[in-house]
Amino acid sequence: MCFSVRTDIGKKRTFNEDQAAVFVLDNGYILAVIADGMGGHKSGDVASSMAVRLMGEYFTGLKTEIPDSREQWNEWLSENVRNVNHLIYEKAQSSAEHEGMGTTLEAAVIAKGQCYIAHVGDSRVYLIDAENATQVTKDHSYVNALLASGEITEEEAEVHPQRNWIMRAVGSEKSIDPDFYHVPFKEDGNYLLLCTDGLSNKVDAETLHQMVNTDATLEEKVIQMIDLANDRGGEDNITAVLLSASKLGADVL
Template sequence: MKIAAITDIGSCRQENQDNYCAQQLAGGTAWGIVCDGMGGVNGGRIAARIATDTMQQYFARHMKALQPGMEKTFIMRGFDITNRAVYEKSTSDPEMQGMGTTGVCAYASRGMAHVVHAGDSRAYLFHAGGLRQITRDHSMVQQLVDSGQITREQAAVHPQKNLITRALGVSANIVPEYNRCEIEEGDILLLCTDGLTNMVADDDIAQVLREVPFFDATSILVDRALQAGGQDNITVLLMGVEATEVNNG
């Protein structure tokens, strides 16, 4: 796997409350997480940092014990531990009360991507020139779309589109959502915060991934979001599948 990532404060925010972490592992595997914090003066920034740090520690400590076929259990357990870490900070520090963070985490191995998320930070699969959203936003507006009350087009401009229904650290227990998809040589996994997807349409993201070299694409995507207004922090993480991993896998 090859990895490229970038985060930017955007044009309208006082601080960057996004965070990310990604690592290449032995045997052509990799993992990454993107978080968009919320709450308090510094609460969102700290919640996102705790989440990325906790997930990094979890992979470092437990990765060697991961057995094939147990990926879902493994990544869901990591999210549960991460949620508890953020929640414990939120409830033990009065200044951090009510903080939380979105989270989207992907583990890529043996021709499969395992994705777990809470909130509206997204995972996409770029395959054969097309872009497909893997995750489903945990948001009030997505619920309205799912129930047929509004269209996807109306959702994009809805005044309450940033109200999320799930997040890490808001309660002691979390019900994250798990998805998986096949990946092959040339595919790219995109993890990102809504600072990208609220500003840049999926078709435009796909065009960048088709036309721009892998390691340049992150900064180009951020530039597109800034040109569109940059109303939020922007984080883009790309994980590209290379030929040798598929052959060896």
């Protein structure tokens, strides 16, 4: 397994509220986490930092009774996303400075050729192979709710003035219900991309597919994605984690 992690402030923001990291156990199991914070001045950074750090601590603390099935990993993800939600919510309630803060969260565990995902918000996970870039997660956004109900078209969704409104975030409410997804992730040539909306709002799935399926290194591919998002406006922070199922040519392991 190889991976690359990169975040960029973008062209318009004065600080970066995105966070991302990859954590690796001794047995080779991997947790990739990405979070896009929101709230008052710099509170979004607090929320996203807490989410990534805490999920990493829970994962690297797995020493015994490591989950070994889809049901067990979903249970582990559910318990710990809810723990993170509770701690961020409590911090937000304890200080006027942090009131109302929250964060999106994508947490993807890769174990024995399988990927188990917990999803909250409008950051995304894509599965990319030689043929397609498939969006695995469904945005918890106002626009996506309108789209699902048939009130707007996909073309209208792309330019809707409220397309950045999210309807679910970690830490913004006392309790949270993540969505869970599962995809196989063991074929050479398969990639997993986690990204914030600073990337997905600027670079469509087909372009992501084309950029990933080149001879560039993983790091070069991620840099190219972020550069393109900046070239197209860069109004938001831009963060991506790209993982390859290949065991060869690792950028970081």
